[in-house]
Amino acid sequence: MRRVVLVTVIAAILVGACGPGQQAAPAASTDADISLTAPVEVTLWHNQTGVLAKAFNDMVAEFNSTNGKGITVKAEDQSSGNSYTGIYQKMLGAIQAGATPEMVVAVENQVADYAKAGVIVELDPYINSPKNGLSKESLGDIYKPYLESGKYPQYGNKSLSFPFVKSLEVLYRNDDLAKELGFTASPKTWDEFEKQAKAALKTDATGKATRWGVSTFSIDTFLGQVMNRGGSIVKSDLSAVGFDGKEGLASLQILERCVNEGWCYIPKGFDWQDRFAEGNLLYVGATSTSIGFIIDTLKGKALNWSVVPWPDAGGAAKQIQFGGVVALTKTTPEKQLASWEFLKWFSDSKQTARWASASGYMPLRASAANDQALKDYWARRPQSKQAFDLIPGSVAGPSIRGYQEIRDSIAEMETKITTKKAKAEDALAAAATRANTALKDNK
């Protein structure tokens, strides 16, 4: 009798195991589908300082008083002066102590590091939750490049972060100077860009440059240019870097020529803003968040300037975009859901428009363009709208562990060129070797 029961049970298990293939399985209920039944307090470590911190804290206070679910977000600036590194260093300690905040602002490669410690919550169940997630329309409204940068190839392409403060690398042009030099249109090719920049060079009687065509490129200008030309930063299988091909060489050789021929200004920190405001720089490749700083530096001085598209060399990406994201840490289902509710609220059209007009960061959604407050803001700052229009053609760098080391290798390569310590071919090869080692170490 016992044997019969055992065989029946095993048969039932086997049939049960094979069964679901025949019929549609109901959607699995996850931690993302629960409801909040009691007040929840969550902490967010961010890097907003000064006036931005005030604007951000005002929004957090509004969320706390209006969410109706008993969620209280405690926003703490843990950045040691607007730095992602500051938060990262504190997070490392928090991870060792098992005392992480529920939400943390970071850049993608830092999130990839945290995920290695197993403390980061996968967001796909929250994004797609039928109960607490985003509708198809809402998801489609968020710029795809922003969502793509939240997917991490070293972790099965899972979404581990959500966009928070986004910017993109743009080209600022002194329109008055361009007009004076006879360039009415923005450059369509990199050759044309170079020709215009060269024409802007002006020297004094001693041969010292007093006006330049462009401020030297940043790491992102180089990486963006590589993608603009059709190259990649890292190969899709993450086996090696991709910036060391002909696209990278062509990008670096522009830098080499501008340094050797003297038509680019080598800035110290952000002092290119002074040169630009003085009218002595035709182009600057920099982040879109510099718009506010340029306006501040101008101090009301009349200068016509704009954000122009980069030359188009045929690559899928026209610009590179970047910025802070938020990751949730593993705590309790209630706290995780409360954190997700805040992210959802903060990225909503009204809030993202409000934050963009308060901070100068790019809105996360296309529909934000319909917001009257943002329209008014753009009327005052047309350059921000010009940058906003470039978002759809932008692509983020890879969200992988080791990306910071890759960026360091690019910085080192550019320094070799600006200090004339190496030729473009050699500097590029050395950077690729260092970056490939980082990729291998981080596999």
Place this chain on the structure above:
Amino acid sequence: MAAEVIPTNIRVATRRRRIFLEHLEAYLFLAPALILIGLFHVLPGISAFVMSLTRWGVIYERWAWLENYAAILDPSGARFGEFVNALGVTLWYVLLTVPVEMVIALIVAFALYQGTRWRGAYRVVYFMPYITSVVAAATIFEWMFDANFGFLNYVLGLVGIGSQAWLREPRGIFQMIGSAFGAGVPDSLAGPSLSLVAVSIFTIWHFIGFQTVIFLAGLTNISRELYEAARIDGAGERQILRRITLPLLSPTLFFVGIIATVGAMRSFSQIYVLTNGGPLDTTRTVPLLIFHTFFERTAVNGIGLGAAMSFIFVLIIIAITLFQFRVLGRRVFYG
């Protein structure tokens, strides 16, 4: 009445008890200091050593025994190259700062010792840089060293010398001097970068005051009678300096030499603020490399490797200090 005889075993026990109580009292007095040193120095030191024997990225991964040490000391590995480079930069930094600081501080101390009228005020002025916040002062020096609009380049311009990149210049100074005279100097003989020299200038400015005060205290301790007796015997100023001042000041010189060397090797804040190890790692001293490994390459066993580098560096500092004791310690005259 015969005295009561206390048995030997009781006497011994009483004596032991008294000694124990005396020792206990001493240990109780020492306890606060021992607890603090144990909690904040010994325990973290032991923890760091344990970390150095592990593979520890963002979190502990596995026990690694001496793998991290082997990775740093393996001449064919990438870590060896950067550690040796950082060690070379550190030694250049020590050579550029310590002797110059000591010579200048000694001269200033002598000048103040000669009975200058405003000695107290001068002492304050010289000591001021030392009590100034390193970060704040380094930020001001960063402006002064600015390649485009810095004060130093302005001064150089007044005497007809072209602008220098200072903190952004990775070329070696021997190479730069060579090229100014049309002579090519190979990279192996390039010497410390101009950026390291710039950082050293800041360090010298910052620490001269401290050393001046120490030297001044050392000079003040030398009995005036010795000088008077020497002068009566017909000794010249140079002889007095060589035969009296320097020998009697040698313990102070030795002390300052040791702490300045160790301090320079451990320097971090000013280099971090001024160059953060750049350009091209020419100012990346070992402490900056450890910081970089620990906090900027954390995911790749950064904590394990950083801790191992720290211990190797501690051993190097101890070796250099012992060398100084062996070579210079013998020449110290303790009176």
